[in-house]
Amino acid sequence: MHCNFSGDLLIGVLPPLLITEFVFGILGNGLALCVFCFHLRPWKSSTVLLFNLAMADFLLNMVLPFRAHYYISGIKWRFGSAFCNICLFFLAMNRTGSIFFLMAIALDRYMRVVHPHHAINTLSVSKAMCGALGLWLLTMSMTGHIFSLDHSNTSYCESFMVNTEPKANLSWHKFVFVFSFIVPVLVILYCTACVIGQLRGRQLAQHAKIKKALCFMIVVAILFIICFLPSTIAQLLIWTKTRRVASTLPPAEVCPALENMTTAFYITISLTYLNNMLDPVVYYFSSPTFKNICRKALHLPQADTAESTEKKTRETASQSISQL
Template sequence: MTPNSTEHHCNTTHELMASVLPPVVIIEMLLGLPGNVVALYVFCKYMKSWRTNVTFLFNLILSDFLLLLSLPFRIDNFVRGETWIFGDAWCRINLFMLAVNRSASIAFMTAVAFDRYFKVVHPHHKTNHISSKQAAGVACFIWATVIALRIPLLTNNLLKAGENYSRCRSFSNYEDVSPGILLHYIVFILEFFVTLMLLIFCSVRITCVLRSRPRLKDSKKGQRAIRTVLVIVGVFVFCFFPSIGTGLTVLILKSLGEKYCNTYNLTTELFSMSLAFTYLNSALDPVIYCFSSSLFRNYLKRTLNGMIQLQVSK
Protein backbone atom coordinates (compact mmCIF):
# COMPACT_ATOMS: atom_id res chain seq x y z
CA MET A 1 0.00 0.00 0.00
CA THR A 2 1.58 3.30 -1.10
CA PRO A 3 0.63 6.81 0.02
CA ASN A 4 -0.95 7.40 -3.39
CA SER A 5 -3.16 4.33 -3.12
CA THR A 6 -4.20 5.40 0.36
CA GLU A 7 -5.42 8.69 -1.05
CA HIS A 8 -7.27 6.91 -3.87
CA HIS A 9 -9.14 4.42 -1.69
CA CYS A 10 -9.46 6.49 1.50
CA ASN A 11 -10.89 9.82 0.40
CA THR A 12 -11.76 12.19 3.22
CA THR A 13 -14.59 14.71 2.90
CA HIS A 14 -13.61 17.29 5.59
CA GLU A 15 -17.27 18.32 5.92
CA LEU A 16 -17.01 18.51 9.70
CA MET A 17 -13.84 20.58 9.45
CA ALA A 18 -15.47 23.05 7.05
CA SER A 19 -18.43 23.58 9.40
CA VAL A 20 -16.74 23.56 12.82
CA LEU A 21 -13.15 24.74 12.41
CA PRO A 22 -13.71 28.24 10.89
CA PRO A 23 -15.84 29.69 13.72
CA VAL A 24 -13.57 28.13 16.36
CA VAL A 25 -10.42 29.57 14.80
CA ILE A 26 -12.10 32.97 14.31
CA ILE A 27 -12.93 33.07 18.04
CA GLU A 28 -9.35 32.11 18.92
CA MET A 29 -7.99 34.85 16.68
CA LEU A 30 -10.35 37.47 18.11
CA LEU A 31 -9.40 36.47 21.66
CA GLY A 32 -5.68 36.07 21.02
CA LEU A 33 -4.87 39.18 18.99
CA PRO A 34 -5.99 41.76 21.61
CA GLY A 35 -4.10 39.96 24.38
CA ASN A 36 -0.89 39.79 22.36
CA VAL A 37 -1.22 43.37 21.08
CA VAL A 38 -1.63 44.62 24.67
CA ALA A 39 1.36 42.53 25.75
CA LEU A 40 3.53 43.94 22.94
CA TYR A 41 2.42 47.46 23.89
CA VAL A 42 3.22 46.95 27.57
CA PHE A 43 6.61 45.37 26.96
CA CYS A 44 7.67 47.99 24.39
CA LYS A 45 6.48 51.06 26.31
CA TYR A 46 6.95 50.23 29.97
CA MET A 47 9.82 47.76 30.08
CA LYS A 48 12.95 49.54 31.30
CA SER A 49 15.26 46.58 31.85
CA TRP A 50 15.37 43.78 29.26
CA ARG A 51 16.41 40.93 31.48
CA THR A 52 16.62 37.35 30.22
CA ASN A 53 13.08 36.48 31.23
CA VAL A 54 11.71 39.63 29.60
CA THR A 55 13.58 38.96 26.36
CA PHE A 56 12.19 35.44 26.09
CA LEU A 57 8.65 36.58 26.97
CA PHE A 58 8.78 39.33 24.35
CA ASN A 59 9.82 36.86 21.66
CA LEU A 60 7.08 34.48 22.80
CA ILE A 61 4.58 37.31 22.34
CA LEU A 62 6.03 38.14 18.92
CA SER A 63 5.80 34.54 17.69
CA ASP A 64 2.17 34.25 18.86
CA PHE A 65 1.25 37.57 17.26
CA LEU A 66 2.77 36.59 13.89
CA LEU A 67 1.03 33.21 13.97
CA LEU A 68 -2.35 34.84 14.62
CA LEU A 69 -1.79 37.22 11.67
CA SER A 70 -1.45 34.16 9.42
CA LEU A 71 -4.78 32.66 10.46
CA PRO A 72 -7.21 34.61 8.22
CA PHE A 73 -5.86 32.76 5.18
CA ARG A 74 -6.31 29.39 6.88
CA ILE A 75 -9.84 30.38 7.93
CA ASP A 76 -10.69 31.17 4.31
CA ASN A 77 -9.19 27.83 3.31
CA PHE A 78 -11.28 25.94 5.89
CA VAL A 79 -14.49 27.77 4.93
CA ARG A 80 -13.99 26.69 1.32
CA GLY A 81 -13.59 23.05 2.36
CA GLU A 82 -9.81 23.09 1.90
CA THR A 83 -9.80 24.96 -1.39
CA TRP A 84 -6.82 27.33 -1.50
CA ILE A 85 -7.28 30.38 -3.75
CA PHE A 86 -4.14 32.40 -2.99
CA GLY A 87 -1.65 30.59 -5.22
CA ASP A 88 1.39 28.40 -4.72
CA ALA A 89 3.82 31.06 -3.43
CA TRP A 90 1.51 32.31 -0.70
CA CYS A 91 0.62 28.71 0.21
CA ARG A 92 4.28 28.05 0.97
CA ILE A 93 4.75 31.34 2.83
CA ASN A 94 1.59 30.87 4.89
CA LEU A 95 2.48 27.33 5.98
CA PHE A 96 6.07 28.43 6.63
CA MET A 97 4.86 31.29 8.87
CA LEU A 98 2.54 29.00 10.82
CA ALA A 99 5.22 26.34 11.34
CA VAL A 100 8.03 28.76 12.24
CA ASN A 101 5.97 30.70 14.76
CA ARG A 102 4.53 27.50 16.25
CA SER A 103 8.05 26.16 16.79
CA ALA A 104 9.29 29.54 18.05
CA SER A 105 6.41 29.71 20.53
CA ILE A 106 7.29 26.25 21.86
CA ALA A 107 10.99 27.15 22.05
CA PHE A 108 10.44 30.40 23.95
CA MET A 109 7.94 28.75 26.33
CA THR A 110 10.72 26.28 27.12
CA ALA A 111 13.24 29.12 27.49
CA VAL A 112 10.99 30.89 30.01
CA ALA A 113 10.64 27.63 31.99
CA PHE A 114 14.40 27.09 32.01
CA ASP A 115 14.99 30.67 33.13
CA ARG A 116 12.79 29.96 36.16
CA TYR A 117 14.53 26.62 36.68
CA PHE A 118 18.01 28.16 36.88
CA LYS A 119 16.87 30.99 39.16
CA VAL A 120 15.40 28.54 41.69
CA VAL A 121 17.54 25.40 41.38
CA HIS A 122 20.89 27.02 40.49
CA PRO A 123 20.63 30.60 41.79
CA HIS A 124 24.39 31.20 41.55
CA HIS A 125 24.83 29.78 38.04
CA LYS A 126 26.38 32.15 35.49
CA THR A 127 23.29 31.68 33.30
CA ASN A 128 21.37 33.90 35.73
CA HIS A 129 23.78 36.75 35.09
CA ILE A 130 23.94 36.90 31.30
CA SER A 131 23.61 40.38 29.81
CA SER A 132 20.72 41.72 27.76
CA LYS A 133 22.84 41.37 24.61
CA GLN A 134 23.59 37.74 25.40
CA ALA A 135 19.90 37.04 26.01
CA ALA A 136 19.10 38.69 22.68
CA GLY A 137 21.77 36.51 21.09
CA VAL A 138 20.08 33.38 22.48
CA ALA A 139 16.75 34.59 21.11
CA CYS A 140 18.30 35.20 17.67
CA PHE A 141 19.81 31.70 17.74
CA ILE A 142 16.38 30.21 18.51
CA TRP A 143 14.78 32.11 15.62
CA ALA A 144 17.58 31.11 13.23
CA THR A 145 17.26 27.44 14.22
CA VAL A 146 13.48 27.19 13.80
CA ILE A 147 13.61 29.09 10.49
CA ALA A 148 16.35 26.81 9.14
CA LEU A 149 14.40 23.68 10.12
CA ARG A 150 11.28 24.94 8.30
CA ILE A 151 12.98 26.04 5.06
CA PRO A 152 11.67 22.89 3.27
CA LEU A 153 8.19 24.41 3.46
CA LEU A 154 9.40 27.19 1.16
CA THR A 155 11.31 24.97 -1.26
CA ASN A 156 8.75 22.16 -1.74
CA ASN A 157 5.53 22.25 -3.73
CA LEU A 158 2.75 22.17 -1.12
CA LEU A 159 -0.19 23.12 -3.33
CA LYS A 160 -1.89 20.14 -4.95
CA ALA A 161 -4.67 20.87 -7.43
CA GLY A 162 -7.26 18.51 -8.90
CA GLU A 163 -10.53 18.82 -10.75
CA ASN A 164 -12.53 19.75 -7.65
CA TYR A 165 -9.91 20.83 -5.13
CA SER A 166 -6.80 22.92 -4.55
CA ARG A 167 -5.22 21.82 -1.29
CA CYS A 168 -2.53 23.71 0.61
CA ARG A 169 -1.09 21.37 3.24
CA SER A 170 2.19 20.88 5.04
CA PHE A 171 1.02 17.41 6.16
CA SER A 172 -0.06 15.42 3.13
CA ASN A 173 -1.76 12.06 2.79
CA TYR A 174 -1.75 11.97 -1.00
CA GLU A 175 1.88 12.03 -2.14
CA ASP A 176 5.25 10.42 -1.56
CA VAL A 177 7.01 12.42 1.11
CA SER A 178 10.15 14.28 0.04
CA PRO A 179 13.21 14.37 2.35
CA GLY A 180 12.55 18.03 3.16
CA ILE A 181 8.93 17.42 4.18
CA LEU A 182 10.02 14.33 6.10
CA LEU A 183 12.29 16.65 8.13
CA HIS A 184 9.23 18.83 8.75
CA TYR A 185 7.36 15.78 10.09
CA ILE A 186 10.27 14.77 12.33
CA VAL A 187 10.63 18.28 13.80
CA PHE A 188 6.87 18.43 14.40
CA ILE A 189 7.03 15.22 16.46
CA LEU A 190 10.35 15.74 18.24
CA GLU A 191 9.68 19.31 19.31
CA PHE A 192 6.68 18.06 21.29
CA PHE A 193 8.28 15.10 23.06
CA VAL A 194 11.66 16.75 23.71
CA THR A 195 9.99 19.90 25.02
CA LEU A 196 7.59 17.89 27.18
CA MET A 197 10.48 16.03 28.81
CA LEU A 198 12.34 19.29 29.44
CA LEU A 199 9.27 20.96 30.96
CA ILE A 200 8.56 17.97 33.21
CA PHE A 201 12.21 17.98 34.29
CA CYS A 202 12.01 21.69 35.19
CA SER A 203 8.75 21.18 37.09
CA VAL A 204 10.05 18.22 39.10
CA ARG A 205 13.37 19.85 39.97
CA ILE A 206 11.77 23.15 41.01
CA THR A 207 9.21 21.32 43.14
CA CYS A 208 11.92 19.20 44.83
CA VAL A 209 14.08 22.24 45.58
CA LEU A 210 11.16 24.21 46.99
CA ARG A 211 10.23 21.31 49.29
CA SER A 212 13.79 21.07 50.56
CA ARG A 213 14.00 24.80 51.20
CA PRO A 214 10.93 25.86 53.20
CA ARG A 215 11.95 29.53 53.25
CA LEU A 216 12.22 29.62 49.45
CA LYS A 217 8.99 27.63 49.11
CA ASP A 218 7.04 30.31 50.98
CA SER A 219 8.69 33.21 49.12
CA LYS A 220 7.04 35.03 46.21
CA LYS A 221 9.95 34.05 43.96
CA GLY A 222 9.50 30.35 44.65
CA GLN A 223 5.71 30.40 44.31
CA ARG A 224 5.88 32.40 41.08
CA ALA A 225 8.47 30.04 39.62
CA ILE A 226 6.46 26.86 40.16
CA ARG A 227 3.20 28.49 39.05
CA THR A 228 4.82 29.76 35.86
CA VAL A 229 6.29 26.37 34.93
CA LEU A 230 3.09 24.47 35.76
CA VAL A 231 1.02 26.88 33.66
CA ILE A 232 3.46 26.44 30.76
CA VAL A 233 3.24 22.64 31.05
CA GLY A 234 -0.55 22.76 31.20
CA VAL A 235 -0.93 25.07 28.20
CA PHE A 236 1.67 23.11 26.22
CA VAL A 237 0.07 19.68 26.73
CA PHE A 238 -3.50 20.93 26.26
CA CYS A 239 -2.71 22.74 23.01
CA PHE A 240 -0.17 20.47 21.32
CA PHE A 241 -0.94 16.90 22.42
CA PRO A 242 -4.15 16.56 20.31
CA SER A 243 -2.30 17.22 17.04
CA ILE A 244 0.56 14.91 17.99
CA GLY A 245 -1.75 12.13 19.16
CA THR A 246 -4.01 12.20 16.11
CA GLY A 247 -1.09 12.80 13.72
CA LEU A 248 0.81 9.74 14.90
CA THR A 249 -2.38 7.69 14.74
CA VAL A 250 -2.89 8.77 11.12
CA LEU A 251 0.63 7.65 10.23
CA ILE A 252 0.09 4.24 11.87
CA LEU A 253 -3.28 3.69 10.15
CA LYS A 254 -1.80 4.80 6.84
CA SER A 255 0.84 2.10 7.07
CA LEU A 256 -1.77 -0.61 7.82
CA GLY A 257 -3.58 -0.29 4.49
CA GLU A 258 -7.04 0.37 3.09
CA LYS A 259 -8.91 -2.06 5.34
CA TYR A 260 -8.86 0.66 8.03
CA CYS A 261 -10.22 3.37 5.72
CA ASN A 262 -13.13 4.41 7.93
CA THR A 263 -10.92 4.81 10.99
CA TYR A 264 -8.23 6.47 8.86
CA ASN A 265 -10.72 8.99 7.45
CA LEU A 266 -12.10 9.81 10.90
CA THR A 267 -8.62 10.23 12.40
CA THR A 268 -7.50 12.41 9.49
CA GLU A 269 -10.43 14.73 10.12
CA LEU A 270 -9.68 14.72 13.85
CA PHE A 271 -6.10 15.72 13.05
CA SER A 272 -7.38 18.64 10.98
CA MET A 273 -9.69 19.61 13.84
CA SER A 274 -6.81 19.39 16.33
CA LEU A 275 -5.20 22.36 14.58
CA ALA A 276 -7.67 24.50 16.51
CA PHE A 277 -5.89 23.45 19.73
CA THR A 278 -2.54 24.39 18.22
CA TYR A 279 -3.77 27.87 17.34
CA LEU A 280 -5.37 28.17 20.77
CA ASN A 281 -1.87 28.19 22.26
CA SER A 282 -1.30 31.69 20.89
CA ALA A 283 -4.53 32.86 22.52
CA LEU A 284 -3.70 31.28 25.89
CA ASP A 285 -0.09 32.43 26.14
CA PRO A 286 -1.11 35.82 27.66
CA VAL A 287 -1.93 33.73 30.76
CA ILE A 288 1.77 32.83 30.87
CA TYR A 289 2.68 36.51 30.61
CA CYS A 290 0.52 37.23 33.67
CA PHE A 291 2.28 34.56 35.74
CA SER A 292 5.77 35.40 34.45
CA SER A 293 5.83 39.20 34.36
CA SER A 294 4.82 41.38 37.29
CA LEU A 295 4.91 44.39 34.93
CA PHE A 296 2.28 42.89 32.61
CA ARG A 297 0.22 41.68 35.58
CA ASN A 298 0.30 45.08 37.30
CA TYR A 299 -0.60 46.87 34.06
CA LEU A 300 -3.70 44.70 33.67
CA LYS A 301 -4.68 45.33 37.32
CA ARG A 302 -4.32 49.11 36.88
CA THR A 303 -6.33 49.03 33.67
CA LEU A 304 -9.15 46.95 35.18
CA ASN A 305 -9.26 49.10 38.31
CA GLY A 306 -9.44 52.21 36.14
CA MET A 307 -12.32 50.77 34.14
CA ILE A 308 -14.19 49.80 37.32
CA GLN A 309 -13.73 53.26 38.85
CA LEU A 310 -14.91 54.86 35.60
CA GLN A 311 -18.07 52.73 35.63
CA VAL A 312 -18.71 53.54 39.30
CA SER A 313 -18.29 57.28 38.72
CA LYS A 314 -20.88 57.15 35.93
Protein backbone atom coordinates (compact mmCIF):
# COMPACT_ATOMS: atom_id res chain seq x y z
CA MET A 1 0.00 0.00 0.00
CA HIS A 2 1.01 3.61 -0.45
CA CYS A 3 2.04 5.61 2.58
CA ASN A 4 -0.10 8.69 3.20
CA PHE A 5 1.50 11.65 4.94
CA SER A 6 0.14 14.70 6.74
CA GLY A 7 2.72 17.09 5.31
CA ASP A 8 2.36 19.81 7.97
CA LEU A 9 5.95 20.92 7.45
CA LEU A 10 5.54 20.86 3.67
CA ILE A 11 2.46 23.10 3.87
CA GLY A 12 4.47 25.72 5.73
CA VAL A 13 7.78 25.49 3.85
CA LEU A 14 7.06 24.75 0.20
CA PRO A 15 4.54 27.47 -0.88
CA PRO A 16 6.90 30.42 -0.26
CA LEU A 17 9.80 28.48 -1.75
CA LEU A 18 7.84 27.59 -4.90
CA ILE A 19 6.48 31.12 -5.30
CA THR A 20 10.00 32.58 -4.96
CA GLU A 21 11.30 30.16 -7.57
CA PHE A 22 8.40 31.07 -9.86
CA VAL A 23 8.85 34.84 -9.60
CA PHE A 24 12.62 34.87 -10.14
CA GLY A 25 12.41 32.09 -12.70
CA ILE A 26 9.78 33.79 -14.86
CA LEU A 27 11.69 37.08 -14.78
CA GLY A 28 15.12 35.58 -15.46
CA ASN A 29 14.11 33.05 -18.09
CA GLY A 30 11.66 35.45 -19.73
CA LEU A 31 14.48 37.96 -20.17
CA ALA A 32 16.82 35.22 -21.38
CA LEU A 33 14.35 34.04 -24.04
CA CYS A 34 13.82 37.62 -25.22
CA VAL A 35 17.58 38.09 -25.57
CA PHE A 36 18.01 34.80 -27.41
CA CYS A 37 15.08 35.42 -29.77
CA PHE A 38 15.37 39.14 -30.52
CA HIS A 39 18.85 40.39 -29.69
CA LEU A 40 21.51 37.67 -29.83
CA ARG A 41 22.63 37.33 -33.45
CA PRO A 42 24.09 35.32 -35.03
CA TRP A 43 23.40 32.11 -33.15
CA LYS A 44 26.05 29.46 -32.58
CA SER A 45 25.63 25.80 -31.72
CA SER A 46 26.26 26.64 -28.05
CA THR A 47 23.51 29.28 -28.22
CA VAL A 48 21.04 26.58 -29.30
CA LEU A 49 21.82 24.57 -26.16
CA LEU A 50 21.45 27.60 -23.88
CA PHE A 51 18.16 28.54 -25.54
CA ASN A 52 16.71 25.07 -25.01
CA LEU A 53 17.82 25.08 -21.39
CA ALA A 54 16.00 28.39 -20.93
CA MET A 55 12.93 26.94 -22.64
CA ALA A 56 12.91 23.94 -20.29
CA ASP A 57 13.06 26.29 -17.31
CA PHE A 58 10.32 28.53 -18.71
CA LEU A 59 7.98 25.54 -19.18
CA LEU A 60 8.56 24.62 -15.54
CA ASN A 61 7.39 28.07 -14.49
CA MET A 62 3.98 27.35 -16.01
CA VAL A 63 3.19 24.70 -13.37
CA LEU A 64 4.90 26.04 -10.23
CA PRO A 65 1.88 28.20 -9.21
CA PHE A 66 -0.34 25.10 -9.30
CA ARG A 67 2.12 23.22 -7.10
CA ALA A 68 2.16 26.12 -4.65
CA HIS A 69 -1.67 26.11 -4.61
CA TYR A 70 -1.59 22.35 -3.99
CA TYR A 71 0.39 22.79 -0.78
CA ILE A 72 -1.46 25.93 0.31
CA SER A 73 -4.69 23.88 0.04
CA GLY A 74 -3.35 21.35 2.53
CA ILE A 75 -1.94 18.89 -0.04
CA LYS A 76 -5.24 18.58 -1.87
CA TRP A 77 -5.26 18.68 -5.68
CA ARG A 78 -8.31 20.50 -7.04
CA PHE A 79 -7.68 20.57 -10.80
CA GLY A 80 -8.46 17.00 -11.86
CA SER A 81 -6.39 13.90 -12.56
CA ALA A 82 -5.55 14.76 -16.18
CA PHE A 83 -4.14 18.19 -15.36
CA CYS A 84 -2.28 16.67 -12.42
CA ASN A 85 -0.44 14.36 -14.83
CA ILE A 86 0.30 17.28 -17.15
CA CYS A 87 1.89 19.23 -14.28
CA LEU A 88 3.87 16.20 -13.08
CA PHE A 89 5.06 15.60 -16.64
CA PHE A 90 6.36 19.18 -16.93
CA LEU A 91 8.12 18.85 -13.58
CA ALA A 92 9.83 15.60 -14.59
CA MET A 93 10.61 16.85 -18.09
CA ASN A 94 12.24 20.01 -16.72
CA ARG A 95 14.47 18.07 -14.34
CA THR A 96 15.57 15.52 -16.92
CA GLY A 97 15.78 18.04 -19.76
CA SER A 98 17.76 20.57 -17.71
CA ILE A 99 20.23 17.87 -16.69
CA PHE A 100 20.68 16.68 -20.27
CA PHE A 101 21.17 20.18 -21.69
CA LEU A 102 23.63 21.11 -18.93
CA MET A 103 25.53 17.94 -19.79
CA ALA A 104 25.47 18.90 -23.48
CA ILE A 105 26.74 22.40 -22.65
CA ALA A 106 29.60 20.88 -20.61
CA LEU A 107 30.48 18.56 -23.51
CA ASP A 108 30.42 21.50 -25.93
CA ARG A 109 32.75 23.46 -23.68
CA TYR A 110 35.03 20.41 -23.32
CA MET A 111 35.30 19.86 -27.09
CA ARG A 112 36.04 23.52 -27.82
CA VAL A 113 38.83 23.76 -25.26
CA VAL A 114 40.37 20.28 -25.15
CA HIS A 115 39.78 19.33 -28.81
CA PRO A 116 39.54 22.71 -30.58
CA HIS A 117 40.16 21.27 -34.06
CA HIS A 118 37.52 18.56 -33.91
CA ALA A 119 34.89 18.72 -36.66
CA ILE A 120 32.05 18.82 -34.12
CA ASN A 121 33.13 22.35 -33.16
CA THR A 122 32.06 23.57 -36.59
CA LEU A 123 28.57 22.11 -36.17
CA SER A 124 25.97 24.26 -37.92
CA VAL A 125 23.04 25.79 -36.07
CA SER A 126 20.57 23.59 -37.96
CA LYS A 127 22.43 20.43 -36.94
CA ALA A 128 22.64 21.69 -33.35
CA MET A 129 18.86 22.17 -33.42
CA CYS A 130 18.44 18.59 -34.61
CA GLY A 131 20.61 17.47 -31.69
CA ALA A 132 18.52 19.54 -29.28
CA LEU A 133 15.36 17.99 -30.72
CA GLY A 134 16.89 14.56 -30.13
CA LEU A 135 17.49 15.46 -26.47
CA TRP A 136 13.88 16.62 -26.13
CA LEU A 137 12.60 13.36 -27.64
CA LEU A 138 14.83 11.35 -25.31
CA THR A 139 13.60 13.36 -22.33
CA MET A 140 9.93 12.92 -23.25
CA SER A 141 10.37 9.20 -23.88
CA MET A 142 11.88 8.80 -20.41
CA THR A 143 9.15 10.81 -18.65
CA GLY A 144 6.05 10.16 -20.79
CA HIS A 145 4.98 7.24 -18.56
CA ILE A 146 3.72 9.82 -16.06
CA PHE A 147 0.55 10.20 -18.13
CA SER A 148 -0.40 6.65 -17.12
CA LEU A 149 -0.62 7.53 -13.42
CA ASP A 150 -4.10 7.40 -11.88
CA HIS A 151 -5.05 10.10 -9.33
CA SER A 152 -8.82 9.75 -9.54
CA ASN A 153 -9.26 8.17 -6.08
CA THR A 154 -6.92 10.38 -4.08
CA SER A 155 -6.35 14.03 -3.29
CA TYR A 156 -2.62 13.62 -3.78
CA CYS A 157 -0.92 14.78 -6.97
CA GLU A 158 2.45 13.10 -6.72
CA SER A 159 4.54 10.98 -9.05
CA PHE A 160 6.53 9.61 -6.10
CA MET A 161 4.64 7.69 -3.43
CA VAL A 162 6.40 5.55 -0.85
CA ASN A 163 5.17 1.96 -0.89
CA THR A 164 5.35 -0.46 2.03
CA GLU A 165 6.49 -3.18 -0.40
CA PRO A 166 10.19 -2.57 -1.17
CA LYS A 167 9.90 -4.09 -4.66
CA ALA A 168 7.08 -1.68 -5.52
CA ASN A 169 9.49 1.22 -4.99
CA LEU A 170 11.70 0.04 -7.87
CA SER A 171 9.66 1.65 -10.62
CA TRP A 172 10.82 2.97 -14.01
CA HIS A 173 10.07 6.52 -12.84
CA LYS A 174 12.39 6.22 -9.87
CA PHE A 175 15.06 4.52 -11.97
CA VAL A 176 14.97 7.40 -14.48
CA PHE A 177 15.09 9.88 -11.59
CA VAL A 178 18.36 8.42 -10.26
CA PHE A 179 19.97 7.32 -13.54
CA SER A 180 19.38 10.67 -15.27
CA PHE A 181 21.44 12.34 -12.56
CA ILE A 182 24.33 9.90 -12.06
CA VAL A 183 25.53 9.71 -15.68
CA PRO A 184 25.31 13.47 -16.47
CA VAL A 185 26.99 14.53 -13.21
CA LEU A 186 29.93 12.23 -13.97
CA VAL A 187 30.17 13.68 -17.48
CA ILE A 188 29.99 17.27 -16.20
CA LEU A 189 32.64 16.71 -13.53
CA TYR A 190 34.92 14.96 -16.03
CA CYS A 191 34.54 17.72 -18.64
CA THR A 192 35.11 20.46 -16.08
CA ALA A 193 38.23 18.75 -14.70
CA CYS A 194 39.63 18.25 -18.21
CA VAL A 195 39.02 21.88 -19.18
CA ILE A 196 40.68 23.12 -15.99
CA GLY A 197 43.65 20.82 -16.57
CA GLN A 198 43.95 21.90 -20.20
CA LEU A 199 43.95 25.61 -19.36
CA ARG A 200 46.43 25.16 -16.55
CA GLY A 201 48.64 23.17 -18.90
CA ARG A 202 48.68 26.12 -21.28
CA GLN A 203 49.91 28.31 -18.40
CA LEU A 204 46.88 30.56 -18.66
CA ALA A 205 45.59 29.95 -15.16
CA GLN A 206 47.22 33.08 -13.70
CA HIS A 207 45.47 35.38 -16.16
CA ALA A 208 42.67 37.36 -14.48
CA LYS A 209 40.00 36.46 -17.00
CA ILE A 210 41.03 32.81 -17.00
CA LYS A 211 40.77 32.74 -13.21
CA LYS A 212 37.21 34.03 -13.44
CA ALA A 213 36.32 31.44 -16.06
CA LEU A 214 37.79 28.59 -14.03
CA CYS A 215 35.98 29.72 -10.89
CA PHE A 216 32.76 30.08 -12.86
CA MET A 217 33.03 26.53 -14.20
CA ILE A 218 33.53 25.20 -10.69
CA VAL A 219 30.52 27.20 -9.47
CA VAL A 220 28.35 25.74 -12.25
CA ALA A 221 29.31 22.23 -11.19
CA ILE A 222 28.59 23.06 -7.56
CA LEU A 223 25.18 24.54 -8.41
CA PHE A 224 24.36 21.44 -10.42
CA ILE A 225 25.18 19.25 -7.44
CA ILE A 226 23.27 21.48 -5.00
CA CYS A 227 20.12 21.44 -7.14
CA PHE A 228 20.01 17.77 -8.12
CA LEU A 229 22.11 15.73 -5.69
CA PRO A 230 19.98 16.08 -2.48
CA SER A 231 16.80 14.69 -4.08
CA THR A 232 18.73 11.80 -5.63
CA ILE A 233 20.29 10.88 -2.29
CA ALA A 234 16.90 11.18 -0.56
CA GLN A 235 15.31 8.83 -3.09
CA LEU A 236 18.06 6.24 -2.57
CA LEU A 237 17.77 6.56 1.22
CA ILE A 238 14.00 6.03 1.08
CA TRP A 239 14.49 2.88 -0.97
CA THR A 240 17.12 1.42 1.40
CA LYS A 241 15.21 2.41 4.55
CA THR A 242 11.97 0.94 3.18
CA ARG A 243 13.70 -2.38 2.65
CA ARG A 244 15.01 -2.31 6.20
CA VAL A 245 11.86 -1.25 8.08
CA ALA A 246 9.56 -3.46 5.99
CA SER A 247 11.52 -6.49 7.11
CA THR A 248 11.73 -5.52 10.80
CA LEU A 249 8.49 -3.64 11.63
CA PRO A 250 4.80 -4.60 11.49
CA PRO A 251 3.03 -3.26 8.34
CA ALA A 252 1.13 -0.64 10.37
CA GLU A 253 4.39 0.91 11.60
CA VAL A 254 6.22 1.08 8.27
CA CYS A 255 4.65 4.34 7.01
CA PRO A 256 5.12 6.29 10.29
CA ALA A 257 8.77 5.20 10.27
CA LEU A 258 9.18 6.70 6.80
CA GLU A 259 7.31 9.96 7.49
CA ASN A 260 10.36 12.16 8.15
CA MET A 261 12.27 10.69 5.21
CA THR A 262 9.30 11.30 2.92
CA THR A 263 9.00 14.92 4.06
CA ALA A 264 12.72 15.48 3.46
CA PHE A 265 12.42 14.02 -0.03
CA TYR A 266 9.60 16.37 -1.08
CA ILE A 267 11.57 19.35 0.21
CA THR A 268 14.65 18.30 -1.78
CA ILE A 269 12.45 17.85 -4.86
CA SER A 270 11.42 21.50 -4.56
CA LEU A 271 15.08 22.47 -4.23
CA THR A 272 15.54 20.88 -7.65
CA TYR A 273 13.52 23.73 -9.12
CA LEU A 274 16.19 26.19 -7.94
CA ASN A 275 17.97 25.53 -11.23
CA ASN A 276 15.05 27.35 -12.82
CA MET A 277 16.09 30.62 -11.17
CA LEU A 278 19.86 30.00 -11.16
CA ASP A 279 20.29 29.15 -14.84
CA PRO A 280 19.79 32.80 -15.95
CA VAL A 281 22.87 33.63 -13.88
CA VAL A 282 24.73 31.03 -15.94
CA TYR A 283 23.65 32.72 -19.17
CA TYR A 284 24.62 36.14 -17.85
CA PHE A 285 28.17 35.23 -16.86
CA SER A 286 28.88 32.67 -19.58
CA SER A 287 28.80 35.11 -22.49
CA PRO A 288 30.03 38.72 -22.64
CA THR A 289 27.58 39.35 -25.47
CA PHE A 290 24.64 38.11 -23.42
CA LYS A 291 25.81 40.16 -20.44
CA ASN A 292 26.02 43.37 -22.48
CA ILE A 293 22.58 42.84 -24.02
CA CYS A 294 21.02 42.21 -20.60
CA ARG A 295 22.64 45.32 -19.14
CA LYS A 296 21.38 47.35 -22.09
CA ALA A 297 17.86 45.88 -21.80
CA LEU A 298 17.79 46.69 -18.08
CA HIS A 299 19.22 50.18 -18.71
CA LEU A 300 22.29 49.43 -16.62
CA PRO A 301 25.60 51.23 -17.27
CA GLN A 302 27.96 49.51 -19.67
CA ALA A 303 31.57 48.74 -18.88
CA ASP A 304 33.74 51.85 -18.95
CA THR A 305 36.36 52.50 -21.58
CA ALA A 306 39.22 51.35 -19.43
CA GLU A 307 37.56 48.02 -18.80
CA SER A 308 36.84 47.66 -22.51
CA THR A 309 40.47 48.34 -23.38
CA GLU A 310 41.65 45.83 -20.80
CA LYS A 311 39.15 43.32 -22.14
CA LYS A 312 40.56 43.67 -25.67
CA THR A 313 44.10 43.28 -24.33
CA ARG A 314 43.18 40.03 -22.57
CA GLU A 315 41.09 38.64 -25.42
CA THR A 316 43.95 36.91 -27.25
CA ALA A 317 45.14 35.03 -24.18
CA SER A 318 41.60 33.86 -23.36
CA GLN A 319 40.50 32.97 -26.88
CA SER A 320 40.33 29.27 -26.07
CA ILE A 321 37.50 29.82 -23.58
CA SER A 322 35.55 32.43 -25.51
CA GLN A 323 32.67 29.98 -25.79
CA LEU A 324 32.34 29.39 -22.05
